[in-house]
Amino acid sequence: MTSEISLSTVPAHTRHGSNIGQPLTRRDGVLKVTGAATYAADNHPEGMLFAVMATSSIARGRVVALDVDAAKAHPGVVDVMTPAHKPELAMDPDAKTNPFMFRLDLLQNDLVRYAHQPIAVVVARSLEAATEGAALLAPRYEEEPARVGLDADESFEPAAIGIGSPARIERGDVEAALARAEHRLEATYETPAQYHNAMEPHAIVAAWDGDTLSIDTPSQGLAMAQGRLAGLFGIAPENIHIRSPFLGGGFGSKGLVSGPQVLGIMAAKLVGRPVKLVLRRDQMYGPVGHRPPTRQTLRLGFDGEGKLSALHHHAKTVSSTFDDFFEPAADISHTLYAAPAILTSHEAVRADIGTPLFMRAPGEATGSIALEGAIDEAAFACGMDPLAFRLKNYAEVEPISGKPFSSKALRECYRQGAERFGWSRRTIEPRKMRDENGYLVGWGMGTATFPALMFQAEARAVLRRDGSGVMETGAHDMGQGAWTALAQIAADALGLDLDRTEFRAGTSDLPDAGIAGGSAHTATAGMAIHNAGADVVAKLAALATGDERSPLFGAGNAGVVAREGRLHRRDDESRSEGYGDILARAGLAQIEGKGSAAPDPSVQETYAMHAHGAVFAEVKVDPDLGQVRATRLVGAFAAGRVINPRMVRSQFYGGMIWGISFALHEHAVMDRRSGRILNADLAEYHIPVNADVPSLDALMIEEHDPHVNALGIKGVGEIGITGSAGAVANAVWHATGVRVRHFPIGLDDLLVPAAA
Amino acid sequence: MTFSISLTVNGVRRDVELDNPRVTLLDLLRERLQLTGTKKGCDRGQCGACTVLVDGRRINSCLALALSHDGADIRTIEGVAEGGHLHPVQEAFIAHDALQCGFCTPGQIMSAIGLIQEGQTDGDPERVREGMSGNLCRCSAYAGITEAVLDAQKKLAEAGGTDAGRRDAA
Ligand code: FES
């Protein structure tokens, strides 16, 4: 994998040493438990002013009046930024030059295209004055009727879904296979709009110094943010310095620079002072992306023994009126179940909403709950146990492509998960299990899956004469544990103890670490680190093995092993030399290496690469009130090499709780008349609280994947939500006999008697 | 018109002039006293990120007006570790990985210290979950949080009494 090294000239060395795989506690833990970790909004440069956005209270129309005078007259208010009074941009915010560029609302005109769209920014000497000034703007609108929801308008087939995927893919002849099938099942599932709601609202502290811009803002993609801002402001990317050492959660909402973050920079430019702009919670329900609603129809053909012959997964979704993001919900059906004929198709409508975007497992989460529900229905139609049904249709190769899997330990996930859960004691019939208090008990399951992706990244490694090392890459820690896991990889790559390894990340002046998304950050940044370490160790080894004064002289092709700050001859470990001695003899203070990572097209061509898992859920339902509680979840996941089990478990738990939330808690409720979200706050937009999550178990199933990347890492950030949501929903059916096909499942859905 | 108040924050007396009666205790701490450890997640009492102890009791500081806390004794996350030693609740949060992004963590820890002082949970995980349910965690570190609170509570009880507030540097 390390193209920079040729084995014939440079001795190889062994890595995957003593740091990878250790359940270390978070290296940033002390900062985070003492309040010393600095998030964007915690910054306070000298002379800083406060900016507060005014956002639209209508979903469609025009702003016809703003009382700028009243706001400006308010004590403490310094300026009011409006479409008529703002710094010029170098680029139209509605221009789009690549698929990762999304249109932004930067006060370019008086149009309102969704509720909570920014319409002005008030800058003041105190947060209170800015807030009061924004309220004084008292906007008046010319309002047009809002187009709302999945039936807002005529639908169409998008040119592409997700990022550049085809809207429709077919293998085999689904219609013919359905016509011939012994049993057919058709079910329509609806999923609601959901909002990321990271606990940290989007925030920015921006300061200009001439043509140089310095900003603190949470970012899951520093280099992309730098490029985007450079384009908007017409300055060189290297003139933009972004600090994002800690994100207070991202979940996809901080992957791309959002409009409000750019407004903070514009405000700073307008007033010529540093400015802090922090979103109010309700302002996060519009301009920073969300998961769009879907209506998915599953059509399955199968025989009496439960063998699938046809699978059609159709998904309808919603995008904004002015940009294209189409949730690829049906594509989950490409990989999981071995139907000989598979069709996935998408259609979409446009509505007056902020553009939806990537939200933790975009497509996979929405698609999974529908697919797993339909599979559960089919299993019951055959009188089969849902696990037996899934095993009957186990995909030995990727169904849509026919490619072999690079690795797939799903059978083991099913087996160990089922055993830990006690699945074999489940009744096939629903509404047959009760606990000692008379609650209905239901057990359900779902299969988890997420693609093993890789992006591009770079890293720089340094070994110093004092025996320490540095690894640099602009990686992002949004809670997944990059500060720890990547440092572990770095230490092993350098052949150093962790406490001799300085790991630098989180700022835009470091090598590009790619984007923290697609569950690919550890693999991507990790491989760049791994290769940078290999490069610098190889350079060091070349110094030693070519020097007759070194005990390693002439190690040649036998190679050396880098361990604990020393190089050892592979064929005679007693012959070794410390890094510092090698550098000292060469008269060098330090030595540098570089590494990069990228997906390997030939591997992608040959293999289907995915992480897998199985989730088993228990719910209890009050038979009189219909109240549901998810009482127990067991997940078993196979996701390649685990770098830090403590942090990986937290990722699995987090994903599983998002699954519970998908099935039972969260949704944005849209007012059909106004196009406004009725529950744009954390009291009414329900996410699980501690009491909603009694018992979780996540098993890490051994999996060695020689193909995904040299480290064998797949990714764990998103897979937990897939499978879990369906498992909980299926458990609700098993408890009650009521099949609810829209989410979240509420007690009102369960107060009807079991369907006949 | 300005308003003068004085309060004790983490043991230090602070005299504050406020130019605006609407300043919340949270914004006073964050924007005027530069104690940014306490976080703002919603600004309306719905998330618990801003939890601090006022006269030993946990409150949402975003819902409290600074002006109405003249004379109060405030403890924030910055005042929990003493003499370079982490508080047992802080140690337990690290040990049980009761945090991911860490943004809710200061609030969780202050809430946990408050909860332990309230002495109502009896080491029962269900009561801990209930008592910690005013503090949202979108990363969903709840399993670790519950374990950490139970663990810290036990250690504090063993160390003598439920005075969770302090741990001797010895
Ligand atoms: S910020 Fe105070 S409760 Fe959310």
Ligand code: FES
């Ligand atoms: S640790 Fe991220 S919100 Fe709790």
